[in-house]
Amino acid sequence: MKRLLSILFITLASFVMNGQTGSKKEELVWFTDLMKANEAATKENKPIFAFFTGSDWCVWCRKLQQDVFAKTDFIKWAKANVVLMELDFPRGKQQAPEVVQQNNQLQQLFGVKGYPTIWLFNMKKDDATGKYNINSLGSLGYPQGAVQGKEEVKFLEDGNLLLKQQPTGK
Numbered sequence: 001m002k003r004l005l006s007i008l009f010i011t012l013a014s015f016v017m018n019g020q021t022g023s024k025k026e027e028l029v030w031f032t033d034l035m036k037a038n039e040a041a042t043k044e045n046k047p048i049f050a051f052f053t054g055s056d057w058c059v060w061c062r063k064l065q066q067d068v069f070a071k072t073d074f075i076k077w078a079k080a081n082v083v084l085m086e087l088d089f090p091r092g093k094q095q096a097p098e099v100v101q102q103n104n105q106l107q108q109l110f111g112v113k114g115y116p117t118i119w120l121f122n123m124k125k126d127d128a129t130g131k132y133n134i135n136s137l138g139s140l141g142y143p144q145g146a147v148q149g150k151e152e153v154k155f156l157e158d159g160n161l162l163l164k165q166q167p168t169g170k
Contacts, residue, residue: 047163049085051118052118053088061115077159110136
């Protein structure tokens with residue numbers, strides 16, 4: 001019982017300390033549903049940033065998340081410029097059949113052969129056919145040639161080059 005109370009006290013103290021420092025890290029919103037991502041992208045007039053990953057097995061995907069996506073500069077850039085979407089291809093966890101189907105279709109559409117791969121694109125519904133047209137701006141991966149410890153700088157430079165290809169007014 002004493003041990004349980006000690007653990008409870010330490011946990012409670014940790015919450016209080018974190019609350020006092022105000023060190024809550026900003027979280028990014030990652031969509032997993034293409035239609036919801038497109039709805040947000042249309043509303044915000046931003047392209048979709050589709051991150052193709054193998055979350056539970058891809059070492060380079062985790063490295064990209066740690067070296068780039070977790071950095072403050074990326075978080076600010078992403079919030080200002082794109083709508084984030086994760087297309088996961090896990091080996092050890094189950095996904096809903098509709099998510100698997102959607103992710104496989106997008107993987108085929110963009111010709112993704114390796115992970116991590118990121119595609120920036122816009123979608124627009126053709127009112128006459130009811131189908132969506134996709135305008136890809138280009139792709140990114142782990143930033144090659146980046147200075148170690150500054151991978152986010154190279155990644156954001158590459159990302160900004162792709163954003164320049166976005167047509168005005170989407």
